[in-house]
Amino acid sequence: MSKHEARDDNAGERTAKAAEAVQRLTRWHDDFPTPGVRFADLTPVFAEAEGFRTVLDCFAACAPDADLVAGVDARGFLLGAGVAAVLGTGVVAVRKAGKLPPPVISREYTLEYGSAALEIPADGIELKGRRVLLLDDVLATGGTLAAAAELFVAAGAEIAAAAVVLELGFLKGRARQGDYPLTSIVQL
Template identity: 50%
Template sequence: MSYATARQALAERIRYVPDFPAEGVVFEDLTPVLADGEALKVIVDELAEAVKRMGAEMIGGLDARGFLLGSAVAYKLGIGVLAIRKKGKLPPPVFSAEYELEYGSAALEVPGSGVDLEGRKIALVDDVLATGGTLCAARSLLEQVGANVVGNALVLEVQGLGGREKLEDLPLVVLNNGDIA
């Protein structure tokens, strides 16, 4: 099937799972979307267009689905991708930033050597915007190492969790909302 927009692909291919991961929550599963070549193509195309308008020269893909999407966007644009990993997944040396989650804390890491991030314009790419904590931590981490985060590009947004408000000072594109950078 061919999709005119990412919003159409998402509307037709997302699998809704009630009461997961907790009672009262409806999980929006992107697996069927990513497994559909036409849906994946339109999503990557729209993310790439948003990132291009942000002026990015590198993608920061957040662990783990941001790796998939970010890599595809970077390939389409002919730019590099940086995997922003969860703590403990990279060999030392690393730069690390801790952040709070609704159920505890976590940390993100990037390589401490081998990749020059000083002054690089990086767009963050991920699958879902919820509270915004992970994106804020990724931005903080990249800014600590001298990079310039130029925007955020995501596929889905969970409404009512305040994530958008934490990211208002940068361009933000969320495909299921029809945002434009």
């Protein structure tokens, strides 16, 4: 569907359908990747055609007027590409440090089990003035999503909205986000 076509889906029904698929199909792994962390494996959600489609439709409705979709390394790449196809836009992969040739724009951040850095190209993609829909799989402590948003703002883009599949509310990651709308399909 093109970004210029009207969507007549009911937002509540669409989100409820996506939430049901996520709750039904997510696999949980305790003490992964480190002791004390509970990992949400969304691979089964993405592997089921209907589950994946409901997530993509839900995310596409978050910013139907976005110029560009950005997916955060690595599961966000799947989400970003799918939503960009639904909206008829391009997609940018927000990469882990060292995966892109220079020049890059980089942001370091902390996460629940360490620290890391994200990067986007500093040239080759015109970002100034573009409205970006930012996607990731899980919002935990909020560092990853906030760092990704900072990358685009530093490049002159506007975050039209952000969306995640799962939000771990008890880690208060939402408080670290900017003033852009933030959607989560399932909040725990």
